[in-house]
Amino acid sequence: xxxxxxxxxxxxxxxxxxxxxxxxxxxxxxxxxxxxxxxxxxxxxxxxxxxxxxxxxxxxxxxxxxxxxxxxxxxxxxxxxxxxxxxxxxxxxxxxxxxxxxxxxxxxxxxxxxxxxxxxxxxxxxxxxxxxxxxxxxxxxxxxxxxxxxxxxxxxxxxxxxxxxxxxxxxxxxxxxxxxxxxxxxxxxxxxxxxxxxxxxxxxxxxxxxxxxxxxxxxxxxxxxxxxxxxxxxxxxxxxxxxxxxxxxxxxxxxxxxxxxxxxxxxxxxxxxxxxxxxxxxxxxxxxxxxxxxxxxxxxxxxxxxxxxxxxxxxxxxxxxxxxxxxxxxxxxxxxxxxxxxxxxxxxxxxxxxxxxxxxxxxxxxxxxxxxxxxxxxxxxxxxxxxxxxxxxxxxxxxxxxxxxxxxxxxxxxxxxxxxxxxxxxxxxxxxxxxxxxxxxxxxxxxxxxxxxxxxxxxxxxxxxxxxxxxxxxxxxxxxxxxxxxxxxxxxxxxxxxxxxxxxxxxxxxxxxxxxxxxxxxxxxxxxxxxxxxxxxxxxxxxxxxxxxxxxxxxxxxxxxxxxxxxxxxxxxxxxxxxxxxxxxxxxxxxxx
Numbered sequence: 001x002x003x004x005x006x007x008x009x010x011x012x013x014x015x016x017x018x019x020x021x022x023x024x025x026x027x028x029x030x031x032x033x034x035x036x037x038x039x040x041x042x043x044x045x046x047x048x049x050x051x052x053x054x055x056x057x058x059x060x061x062x063x064x065x066x067x068x069x070x071x072x073x074x075x076x077x078x079x080x081x082x083x084x085x086x087x088x089x090x091x092x093x094x095x096x097x098x099x100x101x102x103x104x105x106x107x108x109x110x111x112x113x114x115x116x117x118x119x120x121x122x123x124x125x126x127x128x129x130x131x132x133x134x135x136x137x138x139x140x141x142x143x144x145x146x147x148x149x150x151x152x153x154x155x156x157x158x159x160x161x162x163x164x165x166x167x168x169x170x171x172x173x174x175x176x177x178x179x180x181x182x183x184x185x186x187x188x189x190x191x192x193x194x195x196x197x198x199x200x201x202x203x204x205x206x207x208x209x210x211x212x213x214x215x216x217x218x219x220x221x222x223x224x225x226x227x228x229x230x231x232x233x234x235x236x237x238x239x240x241x242x243x244x245x246x247x248x249x250x251x252x253x254x255x256x257x258x259x260x261x262x263x264x265x266x267x268x269x270x271x272x273x274x275x276x277x278x279x280x281x282x283x284x285x286x287x288x289x290x291x292x293x294x295x296x297x298x299x300x301x302x303x304x305x306x307x308x309x310x311x312x313x314x315x316x317x318x319x320x321x322x323x324x325x326x327x328x329x330x331x332x333x334x335x336x337x338x339x340x341x342x343x344x345x346x347x348x349x350x351x352x353x354x355x356x357x358x359x360x361x362x363x364x365x366x367x368x369x370x371x372x373x374x375x376x377x378x379x380x381x382x383x384x385x386x387x388x389x390x391x392x393x394x395x396x397x398x399x400x401x402x403x404x405x406x407x408x409x410x411x412x413x414x415x416x417x418x419x420x421x422x423x424x425x426x427x428x429x430x431x432x433x434x435x436x437x438x439x440x441x442x443x444x445x446x447x448x449x450x451x452x453x454x455x456x457x458x459x460x461x462x463x464x465x466x467x468x469x470x471x472x473x474x475x476x477x478x479x480x481x482x483x484x485x486x487x488x489x490x491x492x493x494x495x496x497x498x499x500x501x502x503x504x505x506x507x508x509x510x511x512x513x514x515x516x517x518x519x520x521x522x523x524x525x526x527x528x529x530x531x532x533x534x535x536x537x538x539x540x541x542x543x544x545x546x547x548x549x550x551x552x553x554x555x556x557x558x559x560x561x562x563x564x565x566x567x568x569x570x571x572x573x574x575x576x577x578x579x580x581x582x583x584x585x586x587x588x589x590x591x592x593x
Contacts, residue, residue: 004158008166043172047164052157273389273412276396279304282338284374287351289358291366294338296394303330303416304390305337308381310344311357312519312561314591315403316385318441320361321434322406323387327365329430330413333422334392339367342376344384345496345588347521347559357560389413392420403441406430436546437517437563441593442571447512448483451590454496462486466493471501476508482573485509485590497586499523506579513592515545515566516576521559523584529556530581533564535574543567556585 279296288294307323309316327337339358343349349371358367370376379388382401389398389412398412407429417425434440452458455468463474463486476488489505491498498507509516522529533540533552541550545563548554556562565576 004162008162008169040172043168047161047168273397273415276399279390279394279396280375280378282368282375282378284370284372284378285340285368286371287369289355289367289369290364294366294368299336299390300394301392301420302334302336303392303413303420303422305335305413306340306379306388306390307337308340308342308376308379308384308386308388310342310348310384311354311361312345312348312559312588313384314437314517314561314593317361317438317561318434318593319385319387319403319406320363321432321438322409322430324363324365325430325432326410326413329426330417333417333425334420335413335417337365339363339365340370340375341367342370342373342381342384345519345559350559353559356558389416391416437515437561439593442514448509448516448590448592450592451483451485451509452496453485453493453498453507453587453589455493456495458493460484463488469494473502476506476577480508480510480575482510482512497521497588499586500529500580500583503583504579504581506577507587508575508577509590510573510575511590511592512571512573514571515563515593517545517561517563517591517593518578519559519561519588519591520556521586521588522556523582523586525584527582527584529583529585530554531556531585532579532581534577534579535565537575537577540565556580559586561591 279299282294282296285293305323305326307319309320311317323337323339326335341348341354343354347353351369351371354367354369368375379386385402387400387409388396389409391397397416398409400409410429414425414427451460455466458466460481460483462477462480462484466472469492471490471492473490474487476486477484480486486508487493487498487505488508489500490502491505492501507518520529531554533544533548533554535543539550539552540548543565544550544552545566547562548564554562554564564578565574567574
């Protein structure tokens with residue numbers, strides 16, 4: 001219920017976002033008419049269609065995406081016909097008979113003097129639901145990612161429906177107020193015909209905006225009202241665990257950068273560890289590393305630390321030195337550490353990639369490769385990284401999400417080991433310092449947010465409208481805004497990555513942080529890709545990352561996270577550029593520290 005409320009409130013906030021603008025003309029075309037027979041059916045059709053299409057899209061398959069795109073174009077045609085019928089009724093009469101009939105019915109339903117037809121309004125609402133592409137803020141990201149991880153089920157659809165219902169509620173209030181205004185204008189000024197034509201023009205302008213991509217591109221950049229901050233407050237206050245129960249969620253991982261907001265999610269004092277239920281099943285892993293398959297019953301009598309991680313996640317990598325140190329320090333006292341590798345990107349499903357990362361990172365404790373998110377769902381987990389502590393009786397007693405609070409987590413380990421009867425448990429706390437990408441972030445300097453390059457989650461793109469799944473030539477912005485990024489050269493922008501199609505190309509980013517990381521991979525043939533990094537147009541010098549030479553040179557040799565910048569001293573806004581000198585490189589996400 002808490003997550004349903006969160007989704008509903010997130011949907012209600014969309015009235016203040018720019019992505020709602022293209023559908024407003026379609027909604028206000030019902031102004032001045034019976035709300036129950038006109039406005040309500042339209043909003044119901046819009047909410048139901050959005051929830052259905054979003055559910056299908058989230059659980060994936062190219063056919064769903066293609067069907068949705070075809071549906072959008074069919075909806076655009078329907079909207080254009082309706083707009084023309086409002087603007088030029090005589091022109092509508094000259095169209096072919098099926099279109100005349102449909103346009104006439106919709107046009108008649110939109111007339112303030114006629115009797116609204118709920119069926120026509122519901123049909124218009126279905127078309128509007130196909131067209132609506134809301135801005136992907138924290139709450140919608142939480143809902144959609146949960147749907148993608150859990151698959152098509154009632155819970156995912158209810159969350160999406162709650163989100164759409166929130167948006168419909170805001171639009172309903174606007175429609176009711178707008179209806180009174182429109183009625184007063186018609187009664188006092190007698191301009192009904194001009195209002196009808198104005199609505200037709202507005203609807204045609206909305207169709208043009210959607211067809212040209214303005215609804216998801218330019219409008220997202222020119223917004224003067226940002227709901228992201230307010231949404232994050234709602235996430236922080238409503239989505240984190242309350243009391244001692246296991247987190248019930250849609251399974252959304254606030255991938256990497258969003259973890260910072262959840263560092264204080266574990267609020268139980270160590271002296272009062274709660275009982276959060278039995279250790280969930282560890283079945284479902286596609287492979288185990290460093291051990292035969294483990295089951296929950298095999299671990300009775302041991303204190304268990306379950307660490308959800310993925311090897312390209314910067315937050316996971318920065319917490320790893322502590323997890324490894326705890327495994328070594330308390331192994332002989334009865335602690336078993338289990339890493340559950342739950343992939344974020346497609347290349348992290350590759351078992352050889354995971355095994356290589358485990359070797360390179362020096363992880364010697366058991367690791368479950370959870371490619372199907374079976375263990376993730378069993379824990380109702382939401383985050384990378386996430387730590388769960390289990391006592392010797394097999395009960396979950398403590399959890400922590402994200403980086404930080406290492407002292408509290410270690411005190412919880414010590415407490416549970418003593419409860420289990422372990423002797424000579426150390427009281428001093430671990431002091432460790434990660435090297436390279438594993439070095440702790442300097443949070444006072446980390447302002448830039450995690451940024452994805454694939455169109456599913458891309459934000460703040462400053463090279464125009466991205467062309468989906470097709471090669472297109474882009475021009476990098478000469479002066480990108482802070483946290484804005486762009487491409488130069490010929491790239492193919494896919495759902496989770498941008499792939500260089502030309503012989504060379506660049507990525508630019510205006511950032512504010514000590515460290516800049518970029519998840520990269522070579523082309524399908526696996527050949528290394530050379531690159532050159534610059535900061536403000538010059539070689540990075542002593543600001544180079546561990547994967548870059550002082551002159552800016554480097555090579556992409558495998559699919560992983562690369563540290564490209566580490567600034568010494570004072571941090572300021574800098575313009576980063578990486579030029580790839582060979583084709584085929586795939587870029588996934590920026591993270592900062």
